[in-house]
Amino acid sequence: MDIAGTRERWRSTYQMRRDQAKDLVDRIPIIGRLISEFVRIEFIDRCMLIAAQGLLALVPVLVVLSAFFPTLVGDAVGQFSSASGVGKSGTTIIQNELDPATVRTHTGYIGLAITIFSATSFSRAIQRMYERIWACKHIGGVSGLRRCLLWLIGWLMTLQIFAAIKGIISGLDGLLGNGFEFFLQGLLMTGVWLVTSWALLFGRVPWHRLLLGAALTGYLGVIYNQGSALVMPPYVRNNAEQFGTLGIILAVSSWLIGYAAIMVASALLGRVISEDPTVRKVVGSWRPVVAWARRFSSPAAPTPPTADPDSRPAGP
Template sequence: MDLTAIRDRATTTYRTRRDQAVDLVERTPVLGRLVSEFVRIEFIDRCMLIAAQGLLALIPMLVVLTAFLPHLSGDAVHTFSHAAGVGGDGTKLIEGQVSSDQVRTQTGIIGLLITIFSATSFARAVQRMYERIWEVPHVGGISGARRCLLWLLGWLMTLQLAGALRRIADGLGGLLGDGAAFVVQVVLLTIIWWATSWVLLFGRVAWSRLLLGAVLTGAIGVSYNRGSSWLMPPYVHANAEQFGTLGVILAISTWLIGFAAVLVGSALVGRIVSEDPTVTRVVGSAWRAVGRAAPRRAG
């Protein structure tokens, strides 16, 4: 066996495939810009930061809110657990480690307020992600903290609404019910993240430019959540058996990284595609064609 010849062939093949990939990127403007923008925003770092803030700030807030306000926040926790695929095993394991009475006793009202305010770090991570993607200056200070806090509270309310809609959809059943539930969830999630991007960007980017990213977030996000409800429970169960509570936390962190990738990727692709000249020209032509056809139908 001639190892030198094998190594030379492998090197030649690698260089050929690399040159082909570079040529494809250069000949496809959207693809080339996507690659450069993913590098510019530091895609992996953004995903890890959002996931870390979700694990360290958002989840403790949900646990504390459930202890203090079970009727107001229970649906939010169940919605998150269902989306992450934690399942009954993971939920029981966590509940077995800490009780609501214990949380209320050890936290107190001051601790509750501090926990909620600390959870705004998750909102700030999402805010910085949108600002990095759209290349606008960061808004911090009291104004930024207040906006992040208000968004966080609104987001919790929408989780409550999503939980109620999920119960209604589960009651419908059947293929038609599943299809209707999917469409409703996509529309709801699109509206949530459309409003989220506009609010956290302080209205510095037009609604129309944010729409495609929100639609992608809604469609991919719902698909990701539904896939997680099938794939995550066995993974959580295996981790719980092997590592206990730590295993559940590791599983949730894995889900959060994937969820963050959906947020960051959808927002970035939405901007790049919506700003592409070819896409803009095609969409403009379609709108003009619709505008010309409408008067003829009315006549």
């Protein structure tokens, strides 16, 4: 075996691929900026941090709230279980392992308050992610904690609303019905993430610059949830058979890592694409058309009558 020849072929192949990548970056500058931005924000660390906070803070608060207020947050827990692919089998296993009366007895209302406040670490991780992407200074302290707590409460309420809306539109069948359901879910999720990014950034970034990232997060999240409903239930079931409740926790953590990757990548893509000179030039070229359309669609203002130069005011 010619080891020297093999090493030389590998080296030449590597150099050729590297030169091709550099040429692609030179021809399409946005790719080079995307790569540098992914490195700057520490993409993998951001995803792992959000997923870890979701597993350690968000999941316990859902369990505790469902034990204390089953009628208020039952739909939210069901929505989260459905989105993460836990399904009915995984939920049944968790319910058999955790008795709501025991949870209420051992937790108490003081423990409930502590659990809710500790769950703000999940929203703080999302806040730091947006601040890192948009290069904004971190806002902490009482104001930051209050904003994160309000966002967490609003997010739980949104899960309840989504569960109700999903129950209403789930009766739509056919290609048209499924397309309308996908469009409506993506639109609602876009609104949620648009408000989320604007609120956690304390309004320091304008709405229109956050819109693309929110739309990517919303629609990619809907696709991810629909795919999870097909892929995750067998995976959760196999893990539960092997490891019990621990297997379900491992499956949920895997799902959270994937969703966190969608959140971080979508927000970063939204900023890079919206700030790209070529994209801004294309968008700017449509402004005269939009202005003309607005001028054409708006009713013309009545022209004031002109005075007749030959007319003279009547004398006394």
